[in-house]
Amino acid sequence: MSNSLSDKVITNPPEQLRCEIAVVGSGPGGAITACLLAEAGRNVLLIEEGPFLSLESCIPFSKDEMVQKYRNGGLTVAMGSPKVQYVEGRCVGGGSEINSGLYYRTPAEILEKWRREFQLEALDEADLLPHFEVCEQDVTVCYLPGKPPDASLKLHEGAIALGWKSFEVPRWFQYEEQVDQMTVPKGTRQSMTKTFIPRALKAGCQILANTRVQVIRFQGNKWLLKSDHAPLASHVQIEADYLFICGGAVQTPALLRRSGITNNIGNSLQMHPTIKVTAHFPENVSSTDMGVPVHQVKEFAPRFSFGCSISSPAYLALAMNDHPTDRHEVDQNWQKMAIYYAMMTPSGRGTIRCVPKFRDPLVRYGLTDGDLKTLLEGLQKLSMLLFEAGATTLYPSITEGPKLTKQTKINNLPDTLPRKLTNLMTIHLFSSCPMGENQKICAVDSFGKVHGLKNLYVADASLLCTAPGVNPQGSIMAIARRNALHFLGKL
Numbered sequence: 001m002s003n004s005l006s007d008k009v010i011t012n013p014p015e016q017l018r019c020e021i022a023v024v025g026s027g028p029g030g031a032i033t034a035c036l037l038a039e040a041g042r043n044v045l046l047i048e049e050g051p052f053l054s055l056e057s058c059i060p061f062s063k064d065e066m067v068q069k070y071r072n073g074g075l076t077v078a079m080g081s082p083k084v085q086y087v088e089g090r091c092v093g094g095g096s097e098i099n100s101g102l103y104y105r106t107p108a109e110i111l112e113k114w115r116r117e118f119q120l121e122a123l124d125e126a127d128l129l130p131h132f133e134v135c136e137q138d139v140t141v142c143y144l145p146g147k148p149p150d151a152s153l154k155l156h157e158g159a160i161a162l163g164w165k166s167f168e169v170p171r172w173f174q175y176e177e178q179v180d181q182m183t184v185p186k187g188t189r190q191s192m193t194k195t196f197i198p199r200a201l202k203a204g205c206q207i208l209a210n211t212r213v214q215v216i217r218f219q220g221n222k223w224l225l226k227s228d229h230a231p232l233a234s235h236v237q238i239e240a241d242y243l244f245i246c247g248g249a250v251q252t253p254a255l256l257r258r259s260g261i262t263n264n265i266g267n268s269l270q271m272h273p274t275i276k277v278t279a280h281f282p283e284n285v286s287s288t289d290m291g292v293p294v295h296q297v298k299e300f301a302p303r304f305s306f307g308c309s310i311s312s313p314a315y316l317a318l319a320m321n322d323h324p325t326d327r328h329e330v331d332q333n334w335q336k337m338a339i340y341y342a343m344m345t346p347s348g349r350g351t352i353r354c355v356p357k358f359r360d361p362l363v364r365y366g367l368t369d370g371d372l373k374t375l376l377e378g379l380q381k382l383s384m385l386l387f388e389a390g391a392t393t394l395y396p397s398i399t400e401g402p403k404l405t406k407q408t409k410i411n412n413l414p415d416t417l418p419r420k421l422t423n424l425m426t427i428h429l430f431s432s433c434p435m436g437e438n439q440k441i442c443a444v445d446s447f448g449k450v451h452g453l454k455n456l457y458v459a460d461a462s463l464l465c466t467a468p469g470v471n472p473q474g475s476i477m478a479i480a481r482r483n484a485l486h487f488l489g490k491l
């Protein structure tokens with residue numbers, strides 16, 4: 001970072017800070033909001049709980065990355081039966097620093113559902129199109145300019161053999177020029193620290209990292225933010241005319257509720273619960289430099305979709321914890337193994353509540369019987385696909401659950417997924433402060449302003465009215481851009 005930009009990074013904050021616009025949280029929602037407001041000449045302070053690290057501070061998808069950039073090292077759980085492990089970024093750039101970069105626009109039928117049920121105004125496909133187009137250029141959304149990873153191709157081949165819809169998903173990546181079509185191209189994820197954060201700094205935005213906003217209060221026509229700066233173990237009070245909360249779908253409602261703002265806040269958390277299957281193939285499908293798998297199977301979308309996960313030895317070892325008697329396979333054969341997932345759009349929902357004296361909120365999430373049936377169907381179909389692709393053994397993420405082989409096929413799967421033993425996870429969380437004019441269910445208006453409160457906005461995944469059924473960051477970026485321009489009177 002050049003000297004002039006690093007001047008904008010506050011490392012030794014005074015006890016009192018003042019700005020026109022404070023933005024809390026620097027993930028895709030917060031980074032884009034702060035950047036556009038600063039570029040419009042406004043005085044902006046971006047506050048982030050996690051550290052300000054470069055994208056290169058650790059190897060992507062490594063244990064170091066979990067320690068440096070994940071909230072609680074990735075050990076966060078939504079309580080319920082089954083419980084769902086969820087993962088959030090906690091660093092400048094938020095989830096964009098640790099994610100796979102798989103890009104989608106919000107499906108038109110989802111926007112229509114939001115318009116109908118949430119009375120969301122001015123957000124149909126045509127309204128969002130210009131924002132998608134600009135964001136896609138800003139973060140360089142593109143296809144892989146060469147060979148996809150073998151494990152990703154296996155998923156695609158299995159789907160095509162069954163006549164199911166499967167395709168490569170574009171990503172926000174910049175690739176090195178490809179010379180050899182037989183190797184997987186190397187590239188750099190265009191996270192927020194590579195795109196909107198440097199732009200924001202250049203436009204004069206200040207950044208205060210390692211600082212958690214504990215509570216907010218409206219007093220004397222200003223917002224006051226009581227914050228803790230971790231490195232100096234000091235308290236910082238920030239005063240702002242306008243306040244944007246962008247802490248992500250769990251932390252945004254947690255902060256608002258801690259501050260006594262509770263109307264339709266944290267009552268409607270949604271996610272894409274995901275069940276995993278580790279597949280063993282006769283030939284090598286994984287390697288240390290395989291990159292991110294890029295194919296998804298959308299034959300059964302929006303009910304469920306399939307994809308391939310990062311399958312490094314560390315991730316495989318974690319996945320095989322459910323099958324302790326075969327865990328040694330990872331030591332001996334990890335290159336022949338890969339992790340796949342079925343990700344669903346559920347009808348269940350969750351809540352976020354603050355617990356006195358606890359730092360983290362209590363997150364609860366309930367899957368309905370119908371959701372569990374859908375997940376089981378997803379698991380069955382994914383297993384069929386993987387056998388079609390040549391897998392010899394499959395290990396579903398069910399504790400000491402059945403192992404499926406070419407002989408048993410899917411017959412060993414239970415009739416119902418056991419609630420206590422099925423291990424679900426998610427990396428997609430949203431809808432905890434839904435937007436729209438339907439004040440019975442919406443926390444904020446159609447442009448992110450909190451109903452009934454002055455100069456307070458939400459601009460992150462919390463706004464999405466329901467689960468979009470596709471990877472969400474594309475939606476979050478476009479909506480943050482639209483809402484920032486609306487705030488500036490530039491729509």
Ligand SMILES: Cc1cc2nc3c(=O)[nH]c(=O)nc-3n(C[C@H](O)[C@H](O)[C@H](O)COP(=O)(O)OP(=O)(O)OC[C@H]3O[C@@H](n4cnc5c(N)ncnc54)[C@H](O)[C@@H]3O)c2cc1C
Pocket residue numbers: 024025026027028029030047048049050087088089090091092093094095096098099100101102103104211212213214246247248249251252255427428429459460461462471472473474476
């Ligand atoms: C491993 C992983 C892989 C993913 N892969 C994809 C993908 O391929 N495609 C896709 O579209 N999506 C993907 N996602 C999801 C995507 O990253 C998130 O939807 C997106 O980052 C959410 O953006 P956000 O702005 O709502 O919040 P976040 O990115 O969660 O950022 C919120 C930030 O606010 C900070 N914060 C929270 N509370 C406070 C506070 N009180 N004070 C100060 N700061 C605070 C947090 O530390 C965090 O940095 C993935 C997510 C993960 C974790």
